[in-house]
Amino acid sequence: MEPHINPHISRRYNTELEEIRTRVLHMGGLVEQQIIDAMAALVKGDSVLGDEVIKNDYKVNNMDVTIDEECNQIIARRQPTASDLRLVMAVVKTITDLERIGDEAEKIGRMAVRLAAEERPKDGYVEVQSLGNHVRQMVHDALDAFARLDMSAAVRVAREDRQVDKEYDGLMRQMITFMMEDPRTISRVLNVIWAMRALERIGDHARNICEYVIYLVKGKDVRHTSLEQIETEILGATDSRPL
Amino acid sequence: MEPHINPHISRRYNTELEEIRTRVLHMGGLVEQQIIDAMAALVKGDSVLGDEVIKNDYKVNNMDVTIDEECNQIIARRQPTASDLRLVMAVVKTITDLERIGDEAEKIGRMAVRLAAEERPKDGYVEVQSLGNHVRQMVHDALDAFARLDMSAAVRVAREDRQVDKEYDGLMRQMITFMMEDPRTISRVLNVIWAMRALERIGDHARNICEYVIYLVKGKDVRHTSLEQIETEILGATDSRPL
Numbered sequence: 001m002e003p004h005i006n007p008h009i010s011r012r013y014n015t016e017l018e019e020i021r022t023r024v025l026h027m028g029g030l031v032e033q034q035i036i037d038a039m040a041a042l043v044k045g046d047s048v049l050g051d052e053v054i055k056n057d058y059k060v061n062n063m064d065v066t067i068d069e070e071c072n073q074i075i076a077r078r079q080p081t082a083s084d085l086r087l088v089m090a091v092v093k094t095i096t097d098l099e100r101i102g103d104e105a106e107k108i109g110r111m112a113v114r115l116a117a118e119e120r121p122k123d124g125y126v127e128v129q130s131l132g133n134h135v136r137q138m139v140h141d142a143l144d145a146f147a148r149l150d151m152s153a154a155v156r157v158a159r160e161d162r163q164v165d166k167e168y169d170g171l172m173r174q175m176i177t178f179m180m181e182d183p184r185t186i187s188r189v190l191n192v193i194w195a196m197r198a199l200e201r202i203g204d205h206a207r208n209i210c211e212y213v214i215y216l217v218k219g220k221d222v223r224h225t226s227l228e229q230i231e232t233e234i235l236g237a238t239d240s241r242p243l
Numbered sequence: 244m245e246p247h248i249n250p251h252i253s254r255r256y257n258t259e260l261e262e263i264r265t266r267v268l269h270m271g272g273l274v275e276q277q278i279i280d281a282m283a284a285l286v287k288g289d290s291v292l293g294d295e296v297i298k299n300d301y302k303v304n305n306m307d308v309t310i311d312e313e314c315n316q317i318i319a320r321r322q323p324t325a326s327d328l329r330l331v332m333a334v335v336k337t338i339t340d341l342e343r344i345g346d347e348a349e350k351i352g353r354m355a356v357r358l359a360a361e362e363r364p365k366d367g368y369v370e371v372q373s374l375g376n377h378v379r380q381m382v383h384d385a386l387d388a389f390a391r392l393d394m395s396a397a398v399r400v401a402r403e404d405r406q407v408d409k410e411y412d413g414l415m416r417q418m419i420t421f422m423m424e425d426p427r428t429i430s431r432v433l434n435v436i437w438a439m440r441a442l443e444r445i446g447d448h449a450r451n452i453c454e455y456v457i458y459l460v461k462g463k464d465v466r467h468t469s470l471e472q473i474e475t476e477i478l479g480a481t482d483s484r485p486l
Contacts (some may be wrong), residue, residue, distance in 0.1 A: 072329075075322075076323075085315055092336075093335075093336075094333065180422065197440075
């Protein structure tokens with residue numbers, strides 16, 4: 001090979017790495033839209049929109065397969081090492097979580113279709129919507145942290161997951177109270193609980209993505225370190241108030 | 244380099260790939276033991292054993308970090324392609340799921356410690372134990388399918404996950420009935436519900452591992468194919484009765 005080809009190859013390699021990051025963000029955007037639509041379907045009792053969400057999950061799956069295959073090709077052709085390899089591996093793991101967020105959004109879509117046939121509660125599922133907004137924002141912020149390789153942002157989002165778990169637990173107790181007060185609501189409330197559970201899992205997946213960002217930026221050594229330790233190290237004392 | 248070095252390198256490369264599979268099975272064995280101990284702690288109300296499970300989770304985490312790092316090194320040094328690369332990528336994904344199964348076992352350990360302080364129900368958590376056995380068997384069988392690269396076994400285990408979900412749903416309804424009949428049990432039953440939820444998630448992770456096995460053996464094309472399609476293709480008509 002002529003030596004002048006090398007920079008070209010290298011430039012193409014950089015472009016490939018850049019493209020794969022862009023594709024992840026694109027996939028993330030689609031997944032976020034699926035959450036928004038699933039929640040709207042649930043809250044408004046819109047079974048057509050719920051069916052739309054179920055139908056569109058194949059798009060998320062296709063993106064997972066395509067990006068995964070591209071990562072394999074980059075590994076096979078470019079033999080990435082060090083931070084390039086960490087990026088590719090972080091992408092492989094991130095799309096696995098995004099694909100599962102898509103599955104959870106699909107489940108919410110299914111619950112929305114079931115609940116559309118039932119009587120609406122007076123509060124219009126206001127607390128579930130609040131949990132949904134919170135979780136969707138987490139996914140958005142996790143992808144933002146990934147796009148900017150911003151470790152502080154990643155730690156903040158990971159911390160949000162605890163708040164989501166607390167919201168979920170509170171909501172769960174409330175649902176149990178509803179069922180105890182009026183056993184006729186049990187089957188309806190159980191569908192709401194399954195939707196809540198899907199939201200809580202989406203929060204977990206967003207947290208996972210943040211962990212990959214931290215791993216990507218810092219290297220292997222911070223994995224499984226407690227959130228407190230990372231917070232103290234990165235965010236400084238002023239921002240490390242206990243949750 | 245002398246040409247006679249090549250077979251040596253290649254032999255070492257094969258050994259490395261073999262070793263990494265063995266390590267995954269070793270990690271799987273540890274995770275399985277964590278599930279067994281966590282369930283025993285829960286059922287017997289043994290808070291010492293529960294604490295043991297919580298304490299031992301760091302071993303699972305360490306194995307995750309070590310194997311992940313070894314996979315990165317194999318990719319960087321050996322530049323695997325085709326089925327070798329698929330194996331390494333399947334390992335990376337499998338250990339992520341094993342690590343999360345470990346987290347769920349730890350959660351069950353925490354619930355066991357809390358429940359040890361409460362009154363024991365008459366049935367001694369017999370149904371939760373049955374769900375626990377089922378899920379532990381799934382993890383065992385998923386790792387077995389991985390060890391033997393047995394796609395038929397992988398499909399059978401993936402199908403078990405539906406059964407686990409049904410068991411979970413039935414158990415959930417039963418717990419709600421308990422709470423309705425005697426509201427004083429709510430805080431205790433909620434802890435049982437969190438343990439059940441952890442078990443159901445372990446089932447999901449076992450199913451994920453099976454999907455990696457199928458991907459590994461068949462290549463990319465079967466991902467996101469329905470279980471029915473894969474069953475019909477692999478297991479033949481006699482074994483594809485609907486669940």
